[in-house]
Amino acid sequence: DxxxxxxxxxxxxxxxxxxxxxxxxxxxxxxxxxxxxxxxxxxxxxxxxxxxxxxxxxxxxxxxxxxxxxxxxxxxxxxxxxxxxxxxxxxxxxxxxxxxxxGLRDLSIIETPPKSRKPVFTQIVPWNMDLFRRAIYAELERNGQVFFIHNRVETIYGIAEVLRRAMPDVRFAVAHGQMRERELERIVYDFRRGEYDVLVCTAIIESGTDMPRVNTIIVDRADKFGLAQLYQLRGRVGRSDVQAYAYFVVPPYKSVSKNAKKRLAALLEYSDLGSGYNLALKDLEIRGAGNLLGKEQSGFVAAVGLDLYSKMLAEAVAELKGQKPPIFEPIPFSIDFDAFIPMDYVEDTEDRIYFYQRLFTADREEKVERIGAELSDRFGRMPEPVQNLINFLRARILATRAGFQSVSFRKRWIVLYFSPERLSLARLNEALADFSPPLDFALSPTPAIKLPRATSLERDFANLLRLLRRVLEKE
CATH class of the missing domain: 3.40.50.300 (P-loop containing nucleotide triphosphate hydrolases)
Known part of the structure; x- marks a missing residue:
């Protein structure tokens, strides 16, 4: 239309x-x-x-x-x-x-909202029928409509009935994806025409829905949704010059998971129009400690590992650009700390992407150090997550060039796995014979050097970088 x-x-x-x-x-x-x-x-x-x-x-x-x-x-x-x-x-x-x-895709960010568009007023609330009643009646008084999101088909009709009993003069309709197509089409069409006041539905409306008269949305059990889903749902209202309202309903706060609390807090923080990209970056931080280099990844990244994924992407980019695949292939590196560029350190989104691109594609320790110096020069002293990112990348480059297979930060040890065919035991013994702190060598099931964790992450990196340089000196 x-x-x-x-x-x-x-x-x-x-x-x-x-x-x-x-x-x-x-x-x-x-x-x-x-x-x-x-x-x-x-x-x-x-x-x-x-x-x-x-x-x-x-x-x-x-x-x-x-x-x-x-x-x-x-x-x-x-x-x-x-x-x-x-x-x-x-x-x-x-x-x-x-x-x-x-670098596989060019990216453009549209941060300017349509003229007269207002940010959606957002609240995190407990289940409160009096609040729902006030919100719904206030919307109806200005000739508007309401979405009430309940994302369980098994109980959606029961929820609709509870709402009907509380507001018998309000016209409710139910919609979900398991309905017959013609029935769903008719209900949505009738709601759009104003035959109903409130549409009680699942998250089927989270994308592709443009109904300017709907300017209040109530999302039941918001703690069960992902951050991107919540942002999309909130975007279903406020699509005209009318002030819109979003109420995210959660159970008693002490029973809400830590990550769900972070998602809801981020949703409140990033309520300005055009903040979707910043919210997505925040989502990365929440999904796993370490942001882009986190311990937890989902989908394809989880299946193949971030490092292999990075290699595949780099090869694809080179192929598309008609270049030879990059020779430097970083080894897998598992970390248990935050390593990212915070938004309050580098506020401009494009600047953050620019520095991420340069850091991720650096193949020499000196390149990473120069980028770190540039960050400090432009934005001031690096916060801990940025310093961790710089140290992580330095260590990964050295470990790759030294010939290790992978590195894993664990609770008590930093474990460096190697293949005796690539890194001989004689070379390692010569390089690390008098190394302090004392190292532990494991030969099965996979040969590995175990470096004891220090009292601080800064000390861990100092020991790890020193160890890697000594191995490189014995090439």
Whole structure:
């Protein structure tokens, strides 16, 4: 509807394909797409089916790619080789952030909101029917509508009934993804037309929903949602010049997990318009200590490891640019500390990405040290997470060049794994015979040097870097 209205005075034909499009209408649209009679085709993953053939596709715009399944992503991958691609997201996922940091994708950030748009007023609240009643009636008094999010299909009708009893004069409707398509379409359409006041629904409305009259959202059990989901849900309201309100309902605060508390705090902190990218970076910090270099990663990164993932990305970037794959391949390095660039140290998002790119691609200790000196010169004394990041990268480069297989920071030891074929025991004994603190050598199941942890992380790095330099001197 939005595209059609804005392009109505131009000779451009806009069509839509989704599960709500009737079969006969869908067949006609597909025929016209194949004949080149449709200029802009907007739709769900239905556009990626084999039955849709474009005559001369020139631009592919993907909104929130993370919600597509594996099969559809494979189709998108094949399309990328042939056409220009623009991917849009309000909250980049870690994979997307890493793409930008590694140089695989160019990144542009839109931080300027539409004219007259206001930040959404956000509150974290306990379950409180009196509050819900006040919020809903206040919205209805200004001729608005309300989303009430309850993300469990098994109990959604019970919740709707509780709300109906508390507000018998309010018109409630229920919507969720397990409904029959025509029934779901009818309810959403009737709600949009104003037949209902409150839509009690699951998170199916978190993307692709544009209803300017809906300016209050209540999210039940907000502690169960991810940070990106909460941001997307909040973005369903406040889509006009009317002040919008978001209430995130949580159980007694002492029963909320530590990470959930961090997510909710971040949501309150980053309530300004256009703050999705900063929120995504914050999400990285919450997901695992160490931000981009954290102990915990999800999805593909967790499956193959961040270092192998970094190598694969670097090789892909080189291949796309027609260059030889980089020779320097950093070894896996498991850490148990924070190593990142805080937003309150380097406030500008593009600057942070710029420094991450340079640090991640540095293949010499001197390069990392120069970047660290530049950070100190431009932004002042480095906070502990940045100093950790610099030391981590220095150690990883030296450990890789010394011939170790991997390094792991553990509770009592820093363990350096090696292969006797690459690093002989004779060379290690010669280099480390009188090393202090005394080292422990383990020969099975995997040969390793165990360096005792010191009283501080700073001391740990000093010992580790000294050890690695001594091994390198005996090459």
């Amino acid at each position: 939005t595209f059609s209205k804005r392009l109505s005075e131009l000779p451009i034909r806009v069509e839509m394909l989704c599960r709500f499009t009737s079969p006969s209408r869908a067949r006609k649209i597909k025929q016209d797409i194949a004949a080149g009679k449709v200029d802009i085709a907007i739709g769900t993953h239905m556009l990626l089916s084999d039955t849709v053939q474009f005559k001369d596709l020139g631009l592919l715009i993907i909104d929130e790619e993370q919600w597509f399944g594996v099969r559809h992503k494979e189709k998108l991958k094949s399309l990328r080789a042939e056409v220009d691609v623009l991917t849009m997201t309000a909250t980049p996922i870690p994979r997307t952030l890493y793409f930008s940091i590694s």
